[in-house]
Amino acid sequence: MKLTYLGTAAAEGVPALFCRCDFCRYARKAGGREIRTRAGALLDGKIKLDFGPDSYKHELDHGLDYSEIHSVLITHTHEDHLDVDDIAHRRPTSAHFPEGEPPMIVYGSEAVEAMLSRVRSPWLAFRRVKPFEPVDVEGYRVTALEAVHCMSRAEPPTWPVVFEGVARGRAEEAMFYLIEKDGKSLLYAHDTDEFTPADMDFLAGRKIDLISLDCTNGRLELEYIGHMGATENRRMREKLIANGAADGHTIFVANHFSHNGLLPYDELQALLPGFLVAYDGMAVEF
Ligand SMILES: [Zn+2]
Ligand SMILES: [Zn+2]
Numbered sequence: 001m002k003l004t005y006l007g008t009a010a011a012e013g014v015p016a017l018f019c020r021c022d023f024c025r026y027a028r029k030a031g032g033r034e035i036r037t038r039a040g041a042l043l044d045g046k047i048k049l050d051f052g053p054d055s056y057k058h059e060l061d062h063g064l065d066y067s068e069i070h071s072v073l074i075t076h077t078h079e080d081h082l083d084v085d086d087i088a089h090r091r092p093t094s095a096h097f098p099e100g101e102p103p104m105i106v107y108g109s110e111a112v113e114a115m116l117s118r119v120r121s122p123w124l125a126f127r128r129v130k131p132f133e134p135v136d137v138e139g140y141r142v143t144a145l146e147a148v149h150c151m152s153r154a155e156p157p158t159w160p161v162v163f164e165g166v167a168r169g170r171a172e173e174a175m176f177y178l179i180e181k182d183g184k185s186l187l188y189a190h191d192t193d194e195f196t197p198a199d200m201d202f203l204a205g206r207k208i209d210l211i212s213l214d215c216t217n218g219r220l221e222l223e224y225i226g227h228m229g230a231t232e233n234r235r236m237r238e239k240l241i242a243n244g245a246a247d248g249h250t251i252f253v254a255n256h257f258s259h260n261g262l263l264p265y266d267e268l269q270a271l272l273p274g275f276l277v278a279y280d281g282m283a284v285e286f
């Protein structure tokens with residue numbers, strides 16, 4: 001498997017739109033790995049992971065051709081992960097294909113389906129996926145897991161005390177994905193807080209090859225539920241190794257960073273022993 005990180009930032013990007021904080025001013029000057037576009041990735045050139053507002057820039061920067069992509073896995077409807085207006089350009093007035101072109105299938109939750117339902121195109125299709133129910137995507141076995149994300153403000157979350165999985169305390173069913181093929185496996189866990197007990201049970205013993213964890217908060221230790229930072233990433237790594245979801249060969253990646261808790265690349269890497277800190281354009285083969 002080859003995973004290419006096209007974008008590695010949270011919703012505002014790094015430097016953030018309109019922001020004049022110290023880190024964003026530093027990032028604008030430093031350039032290179034300190035510049036992060038909104039999160040998204042590509043697996044083996046075939047499966048697009050999320051389709052956020054910087055997807056078009058990723059296509060240009062990396063010499064990709066999205067007309068050849070026929071499978072997109074959407075994690076949730078936050079604007080950094082799903083840009084419906086851009087996906088809608090796969091329609092006859094915006095794009096041209098030869099006769100018989102198959103649709104691009106967008107996989108996601110009920111909330112993703114609701115957002116895509118206003119787009120009508122013969123070259124677009126939607127397929128609903130549900131946590132813990134594997135589907136075949138391009139010959140890969142793809143299983144959605146329940147993310148601890150999109151927490152409802154109206155109904156404060158009770159996890160981890162009595163979290164019961166889907167819907168409870170969540171405004172939307174956010175998911176992340178386990179992708180398996182030919183004895184190789186990838187866990188792309190964006191966006192989510194520390195995993196639910198049901199996720200941990202499902203992943204136990206799988207010895208996953210690459211695990212990519214949400215590190216939105218970076219160096220900060222925040223109370224709210226929905227994202228992780230370096231402290232939670234280190235703790236999750238230990239928990240995943242303890243239950244056999246990972247072992248000594250597993251590549252751990254920290255990804256999806258907000259400018260609010262960010263450090264210069266090398267300092268962040270020092271805070272995350274045992275992890276690769278993702279940067280835009282980073283490709284990992286495993
Ligand atoms: Zn996000
Ligand atoms: Zn900033």
Ligand SMILES: [Zn+2]
Nearest residue numbers: 076078149191
């Ligand atoms: Zn999100």
